[in-house]
Amino acid sequence: MRKYAITGGIASGKSTFCDLIRALNLPLIDCDALVHNAYAPEGPIFTAVLAHFGEAYLDENGQIDRRRLGREIFNNRSSREALNRITHPIIQNLVLEALQSYEWEGAKVVFVDVPLLFEEKLQRDYDGTILVDIEENLQLERLMKRNQFTFEEALSRIEVQMPLSEKRLLATHVIENNSSLEAFREKGRQLIEQLVSKN
Secondary structure: OEEEEEEEOOOOOHHHHHHHHHHOOOOEEEHHHHHHHHOOOOOHHHHHHHHHHOHHHEOOOOOEOHHHHHHHHHHOHHHHHHHHHHHHHHHHHHHHHHHHHHHHHOOOEEEEEOOOOOOOOOHHHOOEEEEEEOOHHHHHHHHHHHHOOOHHHHHHHHHOOOOHHHHHHHOOEEEEOOOOHHHHHHHHHHHHHHHHOOO
8 A cells, every 4th residue: 555645835735636536536644634533622632731731721621721822832942842752753653543444445645734744854754755846936825825924923933844945856746836726636536546547
């Protein structure tokens, strides 16, 4: 079974690329969805975050206040590193379980959406990596529009991530998202079909 990891920067178009994979009914493991489920009450991340950060980060419904926790880790490097130490091993185990499940089902190829692929040096776990790339000015523009951020807010979110220029050097495949949505989708479909058809 071949495994391909997908990554990108914030507002690069990674979700659109993953939607193409879903539309083709191909196996896709979404790390963000795994994280969301693991944050549910009594989930593995919920329990670990509560133990480390305390009940001050629970909302009125007894769930982790992701917005408040997000502000804390964005503004505090030690908190960000602590959260990463908590969450990353849990998510990696969940991904491994999902991959094993697909292998037992006889899948020939599986795509995995891994936001921090290169930051965590996880590329060695995959047969290939796909970077959804975008020019910085477009990335800023799209992030400001999507999240209603100011220029400074959008830039600060981008700058906290590994630069796309560095990711380009590490990726097996780079798909650019600098033109129209339809052009991007067509390039995406071609790449997916190319990877699926490999023997």
